[in-house]
Amino acid sequence: MKAYSKKFLINLYKTMVRIRLCEESLVEPILNGDVRCPVHLYSGEEAVATGVCAALSKEDYVFGTHRSHGHYLAKGGSMGELIAEIYGKETGCSRGRGGSMHIIEPEKGMIGAAPIVAGTISLALGAALASRMRKDKRVSVSFFGDGATGEGVLYESLNFAALKCLPMLFVCENNLYSTHMPIRECRSNLPISHLGKPFGISAFRVTGNDVLKVYETARKAMGLCREGRGPAFIECMTYRLRGHVGPDDNIQGTHQDIRPEGEIAKWKRKDPIPRFRRYLIGNAIAEKDELASIEQRAQKEVHDAHAFTKNSPHPKESDLGKHVFK
Amino acid sequence: MSSNSRKLQYSLAINEALHQMMAEDKSVFLIGQGVKSPWYVGNTARGLLERFGPERIIDTPVSENAVTGSAVGAALVGMRPVVVHPRMDFMLYAFDPIINEAANWHYMFGGKLPVPVVIWGIVNRGGEQAAQHSQALHALFAHIPGLKVVMPSTPYDAKGLMIAAIRDDNPVVYIDDRWLYQIDGEVPEEIYEVPIGQAAVVREGKDVTIVANSYMVHTAVEAAERLIRDGIEVEVLDMRTIKPLDQELLVTSVKKTGRIVVADGGWKTCGVAAEISSIVTEEAFGCLKAPVARVAVPDIPAPASSVLESIYYPDSEKIVQAVMRTLSNGKDA
Numbered sequence: 001m002k003a004y005s006k007k008f009l010i011n012l013y014k015t016m017v018r019i020r021l022c023e024e025s026l027v028e029p030i031l032n033g034d035v036r037c038p039v040h041l042y043s044g045e046e047a048v049a050t051g052v053c054a055a056l057s058k059e060d061y062v063f064g065t066h067r068s069h070g071h072y073l074a075k076g077g078s079m080g081e082l083i084a085e086i087y088g089k090e091t092g093c094s095r096g097r098g099g100s101m102h103i104i105e106p107e108k109g110m111i112g113a114a115p116i117v118a119g120t121i122s123l124a125l126g127a128a129l130a131s132r133m134r135k136d137k138r139v140s141v142s143f144f145g146d147g148a149t150g151e152g153v154l155y156e157s158l159n160f161a162a163l164k165c166l167p168m169l170f171v172c173e174n175n176l177y178s179t180h181m182p183i184r185e186c187r188s189n190l191p192i193s194h195l196g197k198p199f200g201i202s203a204f205r206v207t208g209n210d211v212l213k214v215y216e217t218a219r220k221a222m223g224l225c226r227e228g229r230g231p232a233f234i235e236c237m238t239y240r241l242r243g244h245v246g247p248d249d250n251i252q253g254t255h256q257d258i259r260p261e262g263e264i265a266k267w268k269r270k271d272p273i274p275r276f277r278r279y280l281i282g283n284a285i286a287e288k289d290e291l292a293s294i295e296q297r298a299q300k301e302v303h304d305a306h307a308f309t310k311n312s313p314h315p316k317e318s319d320l321g322k323h324v325f326k
Numbered sequence: 327m328s329s330n331s332r333k334l335q336y337s338l339a340i341n342e343a344l345h346q347m348m349a350e351d352k353s354v355f356l357i358g359q360g361v362k363s364p365w366y367v368g369n370t371a372r373g374l375l376e377r378f379g380p381e382r383i384i385d386t387p388v389s390e391n392a393v394t395g396s397a398v399g400a401a402l403v404g405m406r407p408v409v410v411h412p413r414m415d416f417m418l419y420a421f422d423p424i425i426n427e428a429a430n431w432h433y434m435f436g437g438k439l440p441v442p443v444v445i446w447g448i449v450n451r452g453g454e455q456a457a458q459h460s461q462a463l464h465a466l467f468a469h470i471p472g473l474k475v476v477m478p479s480t481p482y483d484a485k486g487l488m489i490a491a492i493r494d495d496n497p498v499v500y501i502d503d504r505w506l507y508q509i510d511g512e513v514p515e516e517i518y519e520v521p522i523g524q525a526a527v528v529r530e531g532k533d534v535t536i537v538a539n540s541y542m543v544h545t546a547v548e549a550a551e552r553l554i555r556d557g558i559e560v561e562v563l564d565m566r567t568i569k570p571l572d573q574e575l576l577v578t579s580v581k582k583t584g585r586i587v588v589a590d591g592g593w594k595t596c597g598v599a600a601e602i603s604s605i606v607t608e609e610a611f612g613c614l615k616a617p618v619a620r621v622a623v624p625d626i627p628a629p630a631s632s633v634l635e636s637i638y639y640p641d642s643e644k645i646v647q648a649v650m651r652t653l654s655n656g657k658d659a
Contacts, residue, residue, distance in 0.1 A: 061403060063399075092436070093435075093436075093438075094434060094435040094436040094438065095436025095437065095438075096436065097433055097434055097435070097436045098434045098435055098436065102434045102435060104435040104438050104439065106438055106439055111399075111402050111403065111439070112402070112431065112435055112439065114426070114427065114434070116422055116426045116427070119395075119422050119423070119426055119427055120399075120427070121392075121395070122391060122392040122393075122394070122395020122396050122398070122399060122423055123395055123396075123398055123399030123402060123423070123427060124399060125392060125395060125396040125399055126395060126396035126397055126398060126399025126400035126401070126402070126403075126405075126407075127399045127400065127402065127403045128399075129384075129396050129399070129400050130399075130400040130403045130404065130405045131403075132381075133355065133381055133382065133400075133405070140399075152391065153391045153392050153395065153422070156387075156389035156391055156392030156393075157392045157395070157396075159387060159389065159392075160386070160387065160389060160392050160393065160396065163387070322437070323432055323433045323436055323437035324432070324433050324471055324472055325432065325472070325474075325495075325496045326432055326437065326440040326495040326496055
């Protein structure tokens, strides 16, 4: 085991807990109809965003997907602005024009998350191209799901990134499902990380629910990118503890999870947060009380985010057409 | 020779705009298929690679989706890319980055990030190239909120609109036509912009307004020159930008003449001519002395055989006939 500072490890825990509590705070509002926009909860996948973003600097770029609350929070986005966005408020990170699937915080390097599957991969490619031209050493990270491996633009982007040796990190969050379809029914049964090979891209497959493993792999991959030996590819094996969209649904409102119960139970036992908690306590890095107080502070942050949202105005009707053009 | 009367070929006017913008602003770069080929993009890229190097003049694999997306992504982090599609038919592969991403980004993120990208598509009609190498797809892009679409018809506008497009903070689809590349015209040597969204009166007249864009402006002028021999004074408007349309100049002209023929190099159904016709009906109905007439490409894929090609693309004769029809209040003359 490498020696990490206690502060660093505690921060990983804190980030994962903040994401989880933020996500879980949306369950009730979704079920009772207060939240109307489609919400793809990140519960269960926290170690991926947390581990990867811990290996980034503030200047590095992140591009996300429909399921990006975790990326946004781990990259430094404000929880209040996230919740406000999900409620369609003017104070939201996208001023209520985007909703849960379109979140952004350019000042923290979160350049945007958008739900067209694989649609932001080529945008991250362009940000990496810009970094190379400006020689500013920034790395561009593209988060995408296993379902995105069905889109041709991924392969175009892998080729172009490899061809130009771009500082780009491809992060595939393999949660085993492309919406309702088991990924094994979508593609030939080879590890997704093998996709790097034909392009000569360094690729890694990692236990996505182990935040330290994710971090260590991301740091190695980021090193390659910063040294001009990019791009790099990481496949993170993970699982969503909630539905594709909404708390327990394949379609928000149907309350049906089409995944086998045994499979869900198995992955609940691999939940990245209790897992890291056991690690912290087992290695005498933190006491139970200390972790409990982190959880309480995160709960307070969630509470404050909802209160901020409640007190925030909706966009004005007269501003419907605002922001079409700059 | 003063700079104001210098003549330059249309394609070289684009080339000059690219040279000047790249020299002026380090964030400008050119990316796309064929930018270092001597024939792919005509001579529009002449001397760029030698002057600015392969870091900023990026010839690419045939990957329109990723390459266009990369231009959009670079724009999101502060660059001003120009991405070229030497045949705009291939731009269809890039609908996602153009429409879902570039056009929506500023709005769907509440104005947090602008997208200063130029998406340049070249129409390659004629030459028996048939359906997949000849399409003029500007109306598709004009339909999309968040995109501006320019279609210069002269060397002067080709340069000025390219400069304006590069400097614009929004995604601009710049569409030109290979049939225009050899046309000479006056082009100032200095850097100047032609404002996006501003039409121009190419020729004044009092009897009928012909509204056109891109190559059809030249066809319209040819028609006007024939009609003047019969004493019919045609006003020709060059829209120059098809999104947003210069409604003011359009309506002003129609109010003056009371008759309008819309000439467009795209298909008739749901095309630019249909849009202009609707605007005139909504805004100037009371001034119309005859129904609006449209001259556009028929709703048929482009044929290969030159025999078919010659009747497929609208010529000045078709415009003359349309003008005569409006002069007889919609009845065949």
